Amino acid sequence: MFPNRNTLFYARGGAMTDLLDQLYRLQTRIRFVQESERRRDTVPEDLVEVDREFQEKVQAVAALKARLAEAAVEKRKAESELADLKEKLKKYQTQLRSVQSSREYSAALNEIDGVEKLIRGTEDRFLELEEEIEKASGELSEREETLPAETEQHEERMKDWRAEQRDINEQLAGAREEIARLEAEIPPRDRAEFRRLIDKKHGLAVAVVIGGSCSACHVKVRPAAMQILKQGREIVYCDSCKRILYYELQSS
Ligand SMILES: [Zn+2]
Numbered sequence: 001m002f003p004n005r006n007t008l009f010y011a012r013g014g015a016m017t018d019l020l021d022q023l024y025r026l027q028t029r030i031r032f033v034q035e036s037e038r039r040r041d042t043v044p045e046d047l048v049e050v051d052r053e054f055q056e057k058v059q060a061v062a063a064l065k066a067r068l069a070e071a072a073v074e075k076r077k078a079e080s081e082l083a084d085l086k087e088k089l090k091k092y093q094t095q096l097r098s099v100q101s102s103r104e105y106s107a108a109l110n111e112i113d114g115v116e117k118l119i120r121g122t123e124d125r126f127l128e129l130e131e132e133i134e135k136a137s138g139e140l141s142e143r144e145e146t147l148p149a150e151t152e153q154h155e156e157r158m159k160d161w162r163a164e165q166r167d168i169n170e171q172l173a174g175a176r177e178e179i180a181r182l183e184a185e186i187p188p189r190d191r192a193e194f195r196r197l198i199d200k201k202h203g204l205a206v207a208v209v210i211g212g213s214c215s216a217c218h219v220k221v222r223p224a225a226m227q228i229l230k231q232g233r234e235i236v237y238c239d240s241c242k243r244i245l246y247y248e249l250q251s252s
Helices: 015-041 046-098 103-184 190-202 225-230
Strands: 206-210 243-247
Touching: 015 103, 015 190, 015 206, 015 243, 046 103
Parallel strands: 206 243
Antiparallel strands: none
């Protein structure tokens, strides 16, 4: 007569009202946990932007410091290269004064030309680095000046969010305890069937009957099924969406 009646629940016999109450409460708590976890793990829209902006500022300071350290090394290297090149130049200039032939003379001049070219290039590089270091140092000190206030402001904003997350976690702990307690009270086979159904029905295994209809799919519950439901002796499934129907005496 009722093809959707589940044999697991049906086999229990007797009053189903307690079990239905437990299942419905369990579903409510499971949904609460899912919703709370989603809320806890979703950074509020306004904070996403705030956090991103702040992280960018922190990263900019770190990047400037890293670049300055690198540039200082490059500058020292250019400095020592320059010293070596000038030493070399001096050596060639000395050689030039003691050459014996015009062939030796033009060879020494060539060497001098080459070294002078290298010196100019290294000097340019040295000056560029100096300029870069000066600019980066200025930017760094500007950023470092404002960062403490920005950090404080950011932590203040995050503080409210962290407090909210802590509240949610406390509520979650309470809800999980109740879920464990309810599940322990429900016979394992019914519990397994309920879990299977709640997964299949995307978190809604038990649907309240409102105004004679299944509140999940809005299909009218047949009068005969309604009668069984009101008697509270069997689990009744919705003909249409196959969810467990839950009839609240007070609300109907
Ligand atoms: Zn339904």
